[in-house]
Amino acid sequence: xxxxxxxxxxxxxxxxxxxxxxxxxxxxxxxxxxxxxxxxxxxxxxxxxxxxxxxxxxxxxxxxxxxxxxxxxxxxxxxxxxxxxxxxxxxxxxxxxxxxxxxxxxxxxxxxxxxxxxxxxxxxxxxxxxxxxxxxxxxxxxxxxxxxxxxxxxxxxxxxxxxxxxxxxxxxxxxxxxxxxxxxxxxxxxxxxxxxxxxxxxxxxxxxxxxxxxxxxxxxxxxxxxxxxxxxxxxxxxx
Amino acid sequence: xxxxxxxxxxxxxxxxxxxxxxxxxxxxxxxxxxxxxxxxxxxxxxxxxxxxxxxxxxxxxxxxxxxxxxxxxxxxxxxxxxxxxxxxxxxxxxxxxxxxxxxxxxxxxxxxxxxxxxxxxxxxxxxxxxxxxxxxxxxxxxxxxxxxxxxxxxxxxxxxxxxxxxxxxxxxxxxxxxxxxxxxxxxxxxxxxxxxxxxxxxxxxxxxxxxxxxxxxxxxxxxxxxxxxxxxxxxxxxxxxxxxxxxxxxxxxxxxx
Numbered sequence: 001x002x003x004x005x006x007x008x009x010x011x012x013x014x015x016x017x018x019x020x021x022x023x024x025x026x027x028x029x030x031x032x033x034x035x036x037x038x039x040x041x042x043x044x045x046x047x048x049x050x051x052x053x054x055x056x057x058x059x060x061x062x063x064x065x066x067x068x069x070x071x072x073x074x075x076x077x078x079x080x081x082x083x084x085x086x087x088x089x090x091x092x093x094x095x096x097x098x099x100x101x102x103x104x105x106x107x108x109x110x111x112x113x114x115x116x117x118x119x120x121x122x123x124x125x126x127x128x129x130x131x132x133x134x135x136x137x138x139x140x141x142x143x144x145x146x147x148x149x150x151x152x153x154x155x156x157x158x159x160x161x162x163x164x165x166x167x168x169x170x171x172x173x174x175x176x177x178x179x180x181x182x183x184x185x186x187x188x189x190x191x192x193x194x195x196x197x198x199x200x201x202x203x204x205x206x207x208x209x210x211x212x213x214x215x216x217x218x219x220x221x222x223x224x225x226x227x228x229x230x231x232x233x234x235x236x237x238x239x
Numbered sequence: 240x241x242x243x244x245x246x247x248x249x250x251x252x253x254x255x256x257x258x259x260x261x262x263x264x265x266x267x268x269x270x271x272x273x274x275x276x277x278x279x280x281x282x283x284x285x286x287x288x289x290x291x292x293x294x295x296x297x298x299x300x301x302x303x304x305x306x307x308x309x310x311x312x313x314x315x316x317x318x319x320x321x322x323x324x325x326x327x328x329x330x331x332x333x334x335x336x337x338x339x340x341x342x343x344x345x346x347x348x349x350x351x352x353x354x355x356x357x358x359x360x361x362x363x364x365x366x367x368x369x370x371x372x373x374x375x376x377x378x379x380x381x382x383x384x385x386x387x388x389x390x391x392x393x394x395x396x397x398x399x400x401x402x403x404x405x406x407x408x409x410x411x412x413x414x415x416x417x418x419x420x421x422x423x424x425x426x427x428x429x430x431x432x433x434x435x436x437x438x439x440x441x442x443x444x445x446x447x448x449x450x451x452x453x454x455x456x457x458x459x460x461x462x463x464x465x466x467x468x469x470x471x472x473x474x475x476x477x478x479x480x481x482x483x484x485x486x487x488x489x490x491x492x493x494x495x496x
Contacts, residue, residue, distance in 0.1 A: 051399045071402035078403040080396055088418045097414075098404040149404065 002027035002185055003048075003153060008057035010043055010209075017043050019209035021057070025202070030179055030186045032200025033211070034193065034226065040209045041189045045155040048187070049078040062152055076153045077146040081161050083138035085130035085145075091117070092126045094141050098149035116144045119178065136167040140174065147182055154186040160195070172198055193227055260477065266470035286471040297456060297468075301475060304436060304452040307367060308479075311374045311435035316428045319382025320420065326383065327390030336387060339380040347377060348440035358445050365447035373445040374438055378431040385427050389420055429483045436479060 001024035010018040017040040025031050035041045046052040048059055050071030059067040066074045077098075085094050095116055099109045117123045120140045130138060139159060146154055160168045172195065179186065188199045196203055203220045204213045214220040221228045266272065267286050269279030290297045326335045342350065351373060355364065363369030394416060401411035439454050446455070453476050460469035 049399075049403050051403070071399070072405050072407055074403075075405065076403060078399065080400065082396075084393075084396055084400055086397065086415055086419075088415075097401075100414075101401075101405045101410060145404070 001025060002062055004060040005044075005048065006058045006060070008044065008047060008054045008059070010040070010047060010052070010054050017209050018047070018054070021209070021211045023204065023211055023213050025185065025187070027062075027185050028183045029201040030184065030188050030199055031213075032196040032203045033187060033189045033206055034191065034196035034203065035189075035206035036191060039206045041206045042157050044206070044211070045078060045157050045187060045189055048153075049076050049155055050074050051078060075149075075151050076155060077149070077151045078155045079142055079146055079157060079159050081158045083130075083135075083142040083159075085133075085138055085141055087130050090127050090129050091122060091133070091141050094130070095144040095148055097145055102149065112148055113144075116148050119181065120144050120174075134167075135163050136171055139163065139171055143175075143178065147178065147184070150182075152185060154184055156186055156188045158190055161190075161192075168195075175199065193231060197228075260474075263470045263473050263477075266467060267474050269467055269470075286467050289468070290471070290475075296451065297453070297472060297475065300451050300453045300456045300472075303367065303450060304454070305479070307371055307374065307442075307450075307452060308432045308435040310371050311378050312428045312432035314371075315375055315378035315382040315431045316386075316424055318379055319386050319427065319431075320424060322379075322383045323386035324390050327387050328395075336384065339383050342377055342380050346440070347438070348444065350376070351441045351444035355444055364445060365449040367450055370442050370446045370450045370452075373441045374435045377438075377441065378434050381434060382427050382431055385430065386420075386423065389423050394419070426487065429487055432483065433480055436476075 003025040005021060005023050008018050008021040009016070021040075021044060023031070033041045033044070043052060047054045050066070050069060050073075054067065057067070058065055061074070061076065066076070086097065089097070092113055096109050096113045099112060104112075114123075117126060120143065122137065122140055122144065125133060125137060125141075130141070133141065142159070160171050163171060176199070178184070188196075190196050190199070197217065197220075202213065203217060204211050205220070205223065205226050206212075207225065212223075212225075214223070220226055265279060268282050268284065270281040270283045270285065272279040289295050326332055326339070329335055345353070354373065354376070358364040358369050358373065361369075363372060397415050397419070398408075398411045401415055402408075406414070437454055438452075439458065442450060442452050443455060446452075448455075451459075453472055457469055457472040457476060460466070460472055
């Protein structure tokens with residue numbers, strides 16, 4: 001499998017945040033990780049990205065063990081809840097950031113950034129500074145900044161949670177489009193049931209540091225823990 | 240009516256700020272100014288031309304003050320920046336921050352008297368290096384306290400993001416952390432400069448009277464009852480802070496906001 005997470009355990013003092021978490025993910029697929037706040041889903045992403053260290057367990061990406069590598073050596077991009085655009089750089093430079101790290105030529109950078117701006121419908125905002133953008137535009141720039149370096153794995157930590165309903169829906173649609181366009185392999189963390197169903201090719205549910213992976217969307221819907229049945233009942237009773 | 244009242248208040252505040260400076264300027268150009276005259280009897284540029292005369296002691300004081308203030312501001316801001324980072328992310332942040340406040344518990348003069356013995360033992364008493372070191376004991380913790388607020392969760396997240404994009408610690412510092420810190424570093428530098436520029440007690444006691452800064456020179460002229468030269472020194476003393484305030488307002492404050 002493209003991503004293999006084996007028996008990851010993490011404790012914060014006496015509290016066990018991740019308990020022997022194991023799963024596998026095929027290339028070019030998105031795994032939704034649904035869970036309530038504090039269940040350990042963000043910690044799991046941070047450990048895969050290398051921002052935090054696991055107490056035990058290992059991670060293999062494309063048949064290479066990455067769990068002992070530094071975050072800048074893993075080639076795994078972590079997208080935070082907030083867009084976190086660099087406030088001193090304009091849209092072009094924000095997107096070009098990863099390419100400059102890789103010391104690509106100015107010509108290559110210009111070409112790639114312009115193509116990315118076009119894909120994300122941001123061409124007219126090239127020279128704008130982050131404070132001049134709306135929430136949705138900021139997230140699109142953050143996507144562009146991550147995608148342009150063509151990482152084998154992207155980790156999305158509730159990237160749309162701060163957006164309002166309409167923009168959130170359009171961003172979800174945009175994600176689906178670019179995931180297909182760029183053959184993205186991603187882990188998509190969310191606490192929103194509908195979002196988990198929409199975004200993931202595979203769905204998992206995290207509770208008290210344990211991750212349960214569903215073999216189909218149907219089994220996810222049928223599991224009472226996920227809250228789908230409650231949601232269905234609610235809408236039925238409303239009629 | 241409300242607008243007129245507001246304008247009058249603003250004018251009164253402006254007069255309150257400008258009047259002392261105007262009086263000082265007038266005094267620096269005066270030769271005789273005796274009661275009950277509202278204005279000086281004679282105006283002269285004698286005091287101002289004195290600073291261009293060879294062997295005058297004001298010019299050397301200006302350079303000494305500038306050298307000390309720039310060194311103190313530069314060193315305390317640089318050291319404070321890195322120390323504040325260590326403190327901000329340390330498990331015992333609150334205790335370390337509390338310790339940083341310790342030099343401010345005592346007045347600088349009492350503090351200087353307590354430290355004088357050590358400066359004499361280290362042969363630093365009466366030297367510019369000694370005065371710089373003494374002022375750093377005040378300015379460095381101040382810079383550390385001011386800059387601790389910079390190292391917040393967002394800065395940490397920016398660094399993590401740069402790492403996941405493939406950048407090293409050094410790259411994250413050079414391309415993100417430092418550019419974001421520049422406005423705050425400049426404000427801190429200016430404030431440390433002002434602390435040093437106007438410092439009297441520590442400079443007098445550790446400098447042993449041999450390190451004559453402009454602030455000390457003002458007091459010297461006052462004790463000699465030479466109010467015209469004291470006024471001249473005061474005018475010179477407020478020029479750098481005024482320039483710094485102007486730079487601060489024009490170029491930096493909006494970037495910090």
